[in-house]
Amino acid sequence: MSVRHREWPVALALTPVLILILAPFVWLVISSFKTEAEIGQADPFTWPADLMWRNYLDAWQIGGFGELVGNSLLNLIGVVALSLITCAPAGYALAKIRFPGREWLFYAFILGLTVPVQAIVIPLYQVLFGLNLVNTLAGIVLVQVSNGIPFGIFLMRSFFIGVPDDLIEAAKIDGASHIQILTKVFLPISTPAVQALVIISALSTWNDFFLPLIVLISPDVQTLPLGLVRFASTYASDYRLVFSGTVISFLPIILLYILMQRRFTEGLTQGAIKG
Amino acid sequence: MAIRETPGSKVMAPLSAAPAVAGHTGGISARMSKRRTAGSASPDGDARTAFWLMAPALALYGVFTLLPIAATFWLSFNSSAGFNTSASFVGVDNYTKAAHDPIVWKSLVHTFIWLAGHVVMAGGLGLLLALAVSRLRTTQVFFRTAFFLPHLVSLAVVGVIWANIYDPFFGLLNTALTRIGLGAFTKGWLSDPALVLFSVNVASSWQGFGLYMLLFIAGLQNIDRSLYDAVEVDGANAFQKLIYVTLPGLREVMTFVVSLAMINGLKGFATVFVMTNGGPFYQSELITTYIYRLAFQSQDHGLAAVLCILLSLLAIVITIIFNRWRARLSQ
Numbered sequence: 001m002s003v004r005h006r007e008w009p010v011a012l013a014l015t016p017v018l019i020l021i022l023a024p025f026v027w028l029v030i031s032s033f034k035t036e037a038e039i040g041q042a043d044p045f046t047w048p049a050d051l052m053w054r055n056y057l058d059a060w061q062i063g064g065f066g067e068l069v070g071n072s073l074l075n076l077i078g079v080v081a082l083s084l085i086t087c088a089p090a091g092y093a094l095a096k097i098r099f100p101g102r103e104w105l106f107y108a109f110i111l112g113l114t115v116p117v118q119a120i121v122i123p124l125y126q127v128l129f130g131l132n133l134v135n136t137l138a139g140i141v142l143v144q145v146s147n148g149i150p151f152g153i154f155l156m157r158s159f160f161i162g163v164p165d166d167l168i169e170a171a172k173i174d175g176a177s178h179i180q181i182l183t184k185v186f187l188p189i190s191t192p193a194v195q196a197l198v199i200i201s202a203l204s205t206w207n208d209f210f211l212p213l214i215v216l217i218s219p220d221v222q223t224l225p226l227g228l229v230r231f232a233s234t235y236a237s238d239y240r241l242v243f244s245g246t247v248i249s250f251l252p253i254i255l256l257y258i259l260m261q262r263r264f265t266e267g268l269t270q271g272a273i274k275g
Numbered sequence: 276m277a278i279r280e281t282p283g284s285k286v287m288a289p290l291s292a293a294p295a296v297a298g299h300t301g302g303i304s305a306r307m308s309k310r311r312t313a314g315s316a317s318p319d320g321d322a323r324t325a326f327w328l329m330a331p332a333l334a335l336y337g338v339f340t341l342l343p344i345a346a347t348f349w350l351s352f353n354s355s356a357g358f359n360t361s362a363s364f365v366g367v368d369n370y371t372k373a374a375h376d377p378i379v380w381k382s383l384v385h386t387f388i389w390l391a392g393h394v395v396m397a398g399g400l401g402l403l404l405a406l407a408v409s410r411l412r413t414t415q416v417f418f419r420t421a422f423f424l425p426h427l428v429s430l431a432v433v434g435v436i437w438a439n440i441y442d443p444f445f446g447l448l449n450t451a452l453t454r455i456g457l458g459a460f461t462k463g464w465l466s467d468p469a470l471v472l473f474s475v476n477v478a479s480s481w482q483g484f485g486l487y488m489l490l491f492i493a494g495l496q497n498i499d500r501s502l503y504d505a506v507e508v509d510g511a512n513a514f515q516k517l518i519y520v521t522l523p524g525l526r527e528v529m530t531f532v533v534s535l536a537m538i539n540g541l542k543g544f545a546t547v548f549v550m551t552n553g554g555p556f557y558q559s560e561l562i563t564t565y566i567y568r569l570a571f572q573s574q575d576h577g578l579a580a581v582l583c584i585l586l587s588l589l590a591i592v593i594t595i596i597f598n599r600w601r602a603r604l605s606q
Contacts, residue, residue, distance in 0.1 A: 011414045014407055018421055021481070024436055025424065027447045042450040082335075090332035099325040105333075112340045114594045116542045118563045119583040122570050123346030126358065127338060146339035149332050178324045207429035209545040214571070225431035229549050232435045239445060246435050250428045257427050261420045268486065269493045272535070 025250070032056070032243035039239045055244040062235070063245050067220060068227035069252075071137060072206060075223050078141035079205040080198055083152050086145065087197065091156025092182045096168060113150035118210060125214055133215075140215045140223075144208060148201050155200075155271060159193035160186060192270060199267030206253060224249055344587075351580035358574070369577035379582065381557055382565040386589075389476055389561060390540025397480035398536045401487030402529075406521070408488070409495045419492065426485030434549025437478035441465050441550075465551055468558040475559055479546045483539060487532045494528030495521070527604050534597035541590055562586050 027044055032055055034048040060066065094102065117124075124143065125134070133139030163186060171181045187194065212226040219230065228249045235241045257264050351369055353362035373379045408418045428436070440447045441464035449461040464474040502520045511519065544563040547553060553560035553568065560568075562582055569579035 006410050007412055007414070010407055010410050011418070014404075014418055017404070018418065021422060022424065024440055024447065024481070028436060028439070039445055042445050043454060044447050044450050045454055086332040086335060089328035093325040093328040097321045097325040097328070099322040102325075105329065108341060109336070111344065112336060114590050115340075115344055115587045116538075116563075116590055118542065118544060118566055119586040119590075120340070120343035120347050121566065122350060122576050122579060122583070123343035124339065125570075126346070127343060129358065142335060143339050146335045149336045149340070153332060178321065178328065182328075203427070207427075207431075209429060209431035209548075213548075225429040225545075228435055229431050232438075239439075242435070242439065246432060246439070249432045250436075253427045254424055257424070258420065261416070261423075265419070265423075265489060269489050272486065272490055273493065273531075 025254075028243055029247055032240070032247045034240065034243075036238070036240050039243075052240065055240045056248065059231075059241045059245040059248060062241065063227065063231040063248075064219060065224075065227070065245065065248050068222060068224045071221060071227075072224040074137055075140060075144075075212075076202050076205045078137070079144045079148070080201050082141060082145045083148055083197060083201045084194065086149060087152030087156050088187065088194075089179075089182060090149075091153045092160050092178070092186060094153065095157040095160035096163075096165070097178065109150040109153055112147075113154070117147050121210075121214060128215060135215065135217045135221055137216075137221055140212055143211055143215065144205055147211070148204065151271075152197050152201065155197055156190070156193055159190055163189065192266070195263060196267040196271035199264055200271045203253075203268075347580050347583045347587075350576055351584050353577060355576040356574055357576070362576075365577065369581045372578055373581040373585075376578070378557055378560060378565060379578075382560045382562045382582075383585070385472055385558075385560055386541065386543075386562045388472060389543055390537050392473065392476040393480055393483060393540035393543070394533055394536045396476065397483035398487050398532055400480070400484040401532065402491050402525075404484070405488045405491030405495060406517075409492050419489070422488060423485040425482050428482060430479065430482055430545035431549055433478055433482045434546040437475075437481070437546070438465070438550045440478075441474055466555060468555055471551055471555065471559045475546050475550050478550065479543055482546075483536070487536060490528055490532055490535075491525065494525050498524035527601060530597055530601050530604060534593060537593050537597075538590060541586065541593070 030047065031039060031044075033051045033053075035052055038046070038048055093099070094105065128134045128139050128143065131139075133142065167185055168181055171185055176184065207225060208223070209225045209229070212223045216222045216226060219227065222230070228245055231245050232242045235245075350362065352364060352366060354365045354368065355362040404422055408415055408422070411418060425433070439445075441449075443449055443461075443463050443466070446464075448464065452458060452461050462470060465471055498521065502524070503516060506516055506520055542563065543561055544567070547559050547561055547564050548567065551559045553564045562585065566579050566582045566586070569575045569582065
């Protein structure tokens with residue numbers, strides 16, 4: 001396509017669209033520095049007279065955001081680690097070992113890939129209750145990992161299938177076991193798949209709301225999105241607190257994305273396409 | 276992807292018919308052809324190894340996914356008034372009860388409107404922006420990155436953001452309309468029963484379009500450049516190139532995005548729960564929010580289970596239809 005000469009007209013036409021799309025962020029960030037009286041003037045096109053950093057201090061303390069961020073990080077690390085530990089070996093087995101029942105397992109995983117988690121929530125809660133896992137981070141980690149397992153397995157499997165069988169044969173002649181083949185041969189050459197799995201499971205865990213809503217009841221174990229919703233409904237009329245709390249909730253992930261946008265983009269598209 | 280919900284949410288169907296990335300294609304249909312060759316390196320003794328490799332995943336998945344799926348099915352034929360009560364078999368009573376519950380029908384209709392709105396708004400915006408952004412060279416990464424930002428935000432946080440945008444007195448939308456002299460267009464975006472479902476859907480689609488845009492951009496990059504040269508020789512203008520080369524070249528990605536958007540729409544929960552909790556007067560109630568209400572508030576588990584089955588069936592039907600369609604396209 002010889003479209004190079006279109007660069008600036010297209011970029012210029014896209015600019016107003018971009019401003020509209022990003023307006024919610026800009027408005028929230030600006031409003032979060034206003035005093036309650038300035039917000040009361042109901043004029044989105046004015047700047048705050050002084051930057052009210054206090055709003056952030058107050059929101060951080062009142063909302064307990066330090067604890068929420070800590071819980072979200074623990075949650076994320078647990079899910080990413082456990083997803084890799086469970087999905088990589090299972091994806092390898094499904095891709096490279098022929099065993100009885102493989103077809104069956106395949107359909108069992110497709111079932112879980114299709115059925116929405118909201119549709120199994122009642123027994124899921126009962127299972128967690130029976131195992132004493134309600135209101136624990138361990139409980140939410142196990143459920144989220146299980147929820148992501150079909151996707152993770154298919155992702156790893158579809159990557160592993162493309163690795164030539166000759167590599168396995170050669171490693172076997174050298175006396176390697178399947179575990180060794182997986183860790184020494186397959187994983188080192190599977191960076192794109194591992195990267196996609198890490199990014200997708202991290203992002204979906206960090207942003208999950210439904211499962212934490214069911215499982216995490218008391219504030220001291222809650223994650224960031226759930227904690228923000230509770231905070232925003234408790235202090236609904238304290239706009240300065242709600243605004244700064246909301247900015248606290250979306251800013252870290254956006255900064256991280258801007259720093260690593262290439263990896264994110266690759267991981268998300270590859271994952272979506274290959275899962 | 277999780278999205279899933281969280282895009283993150285987790286992404287639906289495996290597809291082999293996607294814009295192929297560097298030689299590795301997988302998925303359901305590829306499986307049929309790979310089945311014979313893939314295991315060729317393995318004598319029978321490997322079955323036990325396979326079992327141990329699968330064991331951690333199977334244990335978790337069995338307890339926290341397969342068992343609850345089966346239990347939901349069982350529960351839909353039983354009456355249960357809460358988490359700590361015993362259930363008794365009632366046949367199809369819950370199903371007839373569901374058929375006579377007006378809110379079930381309401382939530383079903385809303386869910387269909389919701390997912391159609393999501394496909395059109397989020398999918399459509401994703402496509403339009405992908406077409407524009409992919410024409411850029413020097414500023415492409417900037418625009419792609421910037422347009423993707425909303426997708427990084429949790430749908431629950433999106434709910435809080437847009438509840439404030441729609442705030443009748445201090446929200447961005449009404450105050451901006453008033454300031455630019457369009458005060459006549461200010462509305463109670465979340466309190467007007469005729470508007471509420473649309474308003475919340477806009478918030479969800481704002482979060483959703485970024486991923487679809489990325490997928491369309493990836494699809495556009497896979498269209499063979501020589502096709503454009505070929506029609507250019509024939510004197511095709513930009514519009515003809517779009518109709519005869521670009522859109523046909525995007526067919527497979529498009530079916531994938533539509534199915535993904537439908538499944539994401541079907542799972543819509545967080546924005547509605549946070550912004551309206553299904554109100555006013557159930558005018559934004561979806562199947563998912565009604566399930567939550569029945570399961571954790573009114574504790575009618577039998578009826579909730581019927582809705583769970585309905586939700587699962589919808590997801591399964593959508594997945595099957597689109598897998599078939601995609602398989603036909605790739606032939």
